[in-house]
Amino acid sequence: MKKTVWGKSLLGISALALGLTLAGCSTGKTADKSTSDKKVTITFWHGMNGPYAKALDSIIKDFNGSQDKYVVKGTAQGDYTALQQKIMAGAKSKSLPTISQTTYTTVPDYVKNGFITPLDPYMIDGADKLSASDLKDIYPAFISSSKYQGKYYSIPFSKSTRIMYYNKTLMDQLGVKMPKSWEDIQAMAPALKAKGVMAVGFDKSFDMELEGLARQAGNALVATKGKSFQANLNTKQTLEATHFIWDMIQKGEAKTAGEDIYGDKAFTSGKTLFYVGSSAGVSHMKTGAPKDLDWGTMPLPTYKGKSATELAGNDIVMFKSASTDQQKGAWAFMKFLMSKKETIKWAEATGYVPLRKSAVQDADFQAFLKKDPTSEASVKSLPGGFQSTAFIGFTEYRNNLLSAVDAMLTKSETPEKAMGDLQTKTKQIIKDNN
Known part of the structure; x- marks a missing residue:
């Protein structure tokens, strides 16, 4: 269950799968278009499990009860990796649902293969479109x-931020003050190591933290350049950011999770003082941390004087194979998900963040944050949120990025070697596809 919500390292699917030729897949029709009472059925594939699926089912129930034209039927497809594989298989066999969760970074490949449809006829030009104030209210990065x-x-849906968890119990014991910057953490790391505690823990891969530090240094790992893209994997800024993390790990002042996948275990057992993870993991921390552990959350520290956090999570796309009536109903449901009331309900139930500024400012949601301060860090991080640049071949690039980080962790490759090789591979992906 836990694998469905923490970070995006599990979101990659093979470049081979994304490269499948899907000619003609957009002409198929989704089965089960209506129920016996003549309502149009909207089939919805998602990757939510456990309490997240329960929360989503509740929202689907809300929508189905709010009108009498459509009925949404949500189906969990396993974790995100399984979901993406089923989308590709469904496109090939012409058996796609009406809509599905997916990462926004898969959109370029889906558009290239021709099986998702633009939302503009409904979202921008339709009778039930989002207003200018709606578009302004949704956080710009989303x-x-x-x-x-x-x-x-696509529309944004299950969105999270990277945040820092801190062990207040251990901080008090060690006499450590709350850090404001990554440089503060780096400075306190040697003294913490001498006391048998590592300063900070990461998930199995530190790719998201690397990208965040690079952004804070003023450098996107892959940037838009006119109508194409530019790889910045071995620039001075990127290598400095990579070394910042890698050097601490080499010195035994920081650690990655390894086979544990997520760094919460090392954190809750007192092996690391801080832990960088997903805001969607707050609910897991509440149930998994020892009852006597006093822990909290904070926005990620600054680096070189700047704040930034990578936004992760999933969007929802609509498939061309759906009928016109299904597409209209799917848009009605999508708009419902983005409404102030429902995005607040989703955030409170799951730990994902509200999509709208007005939702964060809502008096009831603010009251919720006061009762549950561990959820504050995620919404405080939103103004500095960013998302990776999406491009055709992104999944292949991301898998290569994860391999580069793994090579630095397990094969003793230097940042210069690993990121240099990644630069070469990424430039070729961009050249071949964009």
Whole structure:
């Protein structure tokens, strides 16, 4: 269950799968278009499990009861990796649902293969469109990543931020003050190591923290350049950011989770003082941390004087194979998910963040944050949130990024070697596909 919500290291699917030729897949029709009472059925594939699936089922029930034209039927497809594999298989066999969760970074590949449809006829031009104030109310990083080649192909849904967890019990014992910057953590690390505690823990891969530090240093790992893209994997800024983390790990002042996948175990057992993870993991921390552990959350520290946090999670796309009536119903459901009331309900139940500024400012949600301060860090991080640059071949690039980090951790490759090789591979992916 836990694998469905923590970070994005589990979101990659093979480049081979994304490269499948899917000619003609957009002509198929989704089965089960209506129920016996003549309501149009909207089939919805998702990767939610456990309490997250329960929360989503509740929202689906809300929508189905709010009108009498459509009925949404949600189906969990396993974890995110299994979901992406089923989407590709469904496209090939012409058996796609009406809509599905997916990462926004898969959109370029889906558009290339021709099986998702733009949302503009409903979202921007339709009778039930989002108003200008709606678009302004949704956090810019969320709405901007929904757009590809000038058209909206997805809507944001289950979104999280990277945050820092701190062990207040251990901080008090060690006499450590709350850090404001990554440089503060680096400075306190040697003294903590001498006392048998590592300063900070990461998940199995530190790729998201690397990207965050690079952004804070003023450098996107892959940036938009005109109508194409530019790889910045071995620039001075990127290598400095990589060394910042890698050097601490080499010195035994920081650690990755290894086979534990997530760094919460080392954190809750007192092996690390701080832990960088997903805000969606707060609910797991509440149930998994020892009852006598006094822990809290904070936005990620600054680096070189700047704040930034990578936004992760999933969007929702609509497939061309759906009928016109299904597409209309799917849009009605999508708009419902983005409404202030429902995005607040989703955030409170799951630990994902609200999509709208007005939702965060809502008096009831603010009251919720006062009762549950561990959820505050995620919403405080939103103004500095960013998302990776999406491009055709992103999944292949991301898998290569994870391999580069793994090579630094397990094969003793230096940042210069691992990131240099990644630069070469990424430039070739961009050249071949964009």
